[in-house]
Amino acid sequence: MTKTIKMIKNELSNVKHPDELTAFFNDPRKGVQKLAEQANKRLTKEALLLEKYETMCRYERAAYQKGARYIAGIDEVGRGPLAGPVVSAAVILPSDAKLFGVNDSKQLSEAKREYLFEEIKQTAVSIGIGIIPHDVIDQVNIYEATKLAMKAAVENLTVEPDHLLIDAMPLGYMENETSLIKGDSLSVSIAAASIIAKVTRDQMMRQYARTYPGYDFEHNMGYGTKNHLQGLKELGITPIHRKSFSPVKESMLHFE
Structure with a gap:
């Protein structure tokens, strides 16, 4: 037949x-x-x-070979926006995880990020989130606020890591740390953290868009796009704007 x-x-x-x-x-x-x-x-x-x-997975394998059991990848999102928090995630994956397609969140479509967000949540040994709001960013500067968010993410893990893989920024949280430039495209753990941080912050900014309409937060996520700057010009600042950032300062002076 x-x-x-x-x-x-x-x-x-x-x-x-x-x-x-x-x-x-x-x-x-x-x-x-x-x-x-x-x-x-x-x-x-x-x-x-x-x-x-x-x-x-090569950096994870190297850490395992040195005796690590729980490796946390750490990344942040939200250093550049004019409004909203900086958000960091720490993700511990099992050594046998198979999260094909995980990459730097900026390289993925929104649909792919959200799909992998759910996959990572189901697969991870532990996930920690660190959120530092706009007012703290104004007090300590964005660099220090980012470090605070990363440390908070590690502290919010339910499993204590024995090695950290960090995107770009040395953290100084523990002895066994590896800082990788463009780590979200080099390490699966950092890439997973990048996705968790990005989707988490995007969800927050969409909620803020409903509370503070007129700035297009649902699309620009607080970055200084044309629509956002137009909102600042016409409406002034919201309670979640970063007052230490230049375009926001200019809007405040204009309305004063």
């Missing part, structure tokens, strides 16, 4: 290696050959994702 195109399509969905495609490429039917090509593209994409993932 000759297999139907539908039967072959179902069979190809379970193929795990390109060598399994030979017979399908040799099938004289163009429809089968097209399905085989689609399956080959899928396998190629999966192989690239696996390769990327394995590369992003």
